[in-house]
């Protein structure tokens with residue numbers, strides 16, 4: 001075959017079905033707009049190829065201005081995409097446009113028959129890029145002239161049937177014009193704002209200048225394509241603002257750059273997260289050689305890292321295949337692992353080099369680090385070194401540091417180190433103060449992720465258990481070998497227990513115990529078992545009902561045997577009659593002490609609280 005088309009030549013496209021275009025149209029229905037991404041990418045590729053050839057010395061002509069132009073002619077109802085790239089000879093058109101694409105199409109037709117769910121993902125996979133133009137055009141013309149010396153211009157047309165024609169054409173300059181004669185049902189694409197929207201979405205960072213409506217619409221050398229050494233903080237922040245104009249400055253960022261065993265560049269930013277767990281994901285954009293692909297990075301980026309913002313660019317991610325394939329793709333898995341490692345390394349680096357700065361940022365990145373620790377084992381392994389906990393004095397500790405700090409005073413008789421924490425320092429103040437009186441330290445875990453975090457890490461820290469200060473009496477939270485002696489006889493303890501059970505009987509479910517506590521602690525302490533409360537907390541923050549959601553709240557009521565009030569109750573009961581049921585004064589004291597205990601747990605509410613206040617007033 002000759003390299004040029006000397007006369008008009010008609011041909012039949014080699015494909016086993018009469019017309020693939022209705023199929024293309026139907027199956028790519030939701031994504032029609034990507035025709036422009038495909039055609040502009042082809043134009044950019046052709047331009048880049050020419051630049052490369054010039055670099056190799058295989059093209060010695062003038063490169064000149066290399067921009068790609070998109071033109072809209074509303075009257076003629078055409079969209080034209082022009083480049084000054086390598087162009088095509090007649091033979092190349094036959095090879096690249098007629099055959100390859102159509103054999104791809106045949107394969108596509110075969111495959112799609114079985115799988116409906118792959119729609120929208122087909123195009124690039126089967127080399128149908130160029131043919132996506134038929135989703136919006138009733139006829140497509142290619143007028144092209146190869147960069148090669150002496151090449152002649154060619155015109156190819158096809159109206160969406162399996163017939164094409166190819167003939168000599170007039171074209172001064174090298175390069176390609178793709179002219180789309182827009183079909184009636186696609187006239188939405190003849191609107192300027194629609195086209196500029198699509199270009200903005202997919203082409204914002206294409207590597208060659210793209211002109212539309214007499215303006216350059218893109219930034220051809222975005223930050224991720226440049227060397228970290230030539231970039232300043234301001235550059236990173238400016239780029240962040242370009243991506244997320246309304247956001248606060250990011251905390252810090254990671255510049256990704258690998259070329260083996262896969263290609264990947266990008267910049268990931270740590271946004272200010274605070275406690276907002278409802279933060280919108282989809283803030284990382286995925287590019288392939290600077291062409292925007294998607295902001296759904298679910299399969300490429302581990303779940304917890306989707307809280308980050310930024311850009312990932314990799315030609316090695318199979319972008320146009322079905323989801324299940326993507327998940328099992330080994331490159332995707334490697335990329336996933338690489339990103340996780342990079343992020344952990346960066347955090348660990350900041351932690352080591354700037355502990356103070358790291359601590360300041362921890363309120364923001366804590367959510368993210370904790371989320372990572374409980375959802376990704378590999379990250380968790382590394383994060384153990386730099387994940388921080390904060391105590392009520394506002395001091396930060398690594399796990400190891402904290403255990404070191406409290407182990408002397410807070411190791412129980414089984415040798416387990418007990419970390420005490422509060423989830424609300426205000427509400428749990430009584431308990432906190434009691435713990436502090438014993439020289440115990442109390443951590444603060446008050447973010448939405450903390451219930452999950454505590455549950456997730458507890459078993460990962462050796463010989464440690466984590467308990468909320470009000471989960472039990474202090475003696476039971478940290479059981480020691482030597483216990484305080486009870487001043488009450490066994491009989492008196494039994495009497496006190498009975499009196500309480502009788503007085504407080506009914507809902508909620510109560511378990512009454514008598515314990516020897518210091519006299520300066522509360523006469524009655526109410527606690528909710530750690531396990532039950534934790535399950536309820538976790539259910540509440542994840543917005544679901546836990547399997548314990550319907551469980552009646554269980555309360556432990558511990559009577560302080562050593563408190564003078566307990567003695568007073570017993571005395572009152574003794575003087576009032578032999579039957580405990582006679583003891584009106586004793587019962588009033590019990591209710592009062594119980595209400596005070598509820599009050600300090602923040603559990604005295606509603607009509608009970610009102611009655612309690614009324615009663616207190618009447619005593620004034």
Ligand SMILES: Nc1ncnc2c1ncn2[C@@H]1O[C@H](COP(=O)(O)OP(=O)(O)OP(=O)(O)O)[C@@H](O)[C@H]1O
Nearest residue numbers: 042043046087096101123124127128129130131176
């Ligand atoms: N503007 C252009 N200039 C030069 N050659 C082009 C141009 N557009 C398309 N081609 C040629 O036609 C071929 C087929 O294009 P098509 O878009 O169908 O597939 P592709 O670009 O190879 O792959 P993809 O599926 O990723 O788009 C290209 O590989 C290229 O050789």
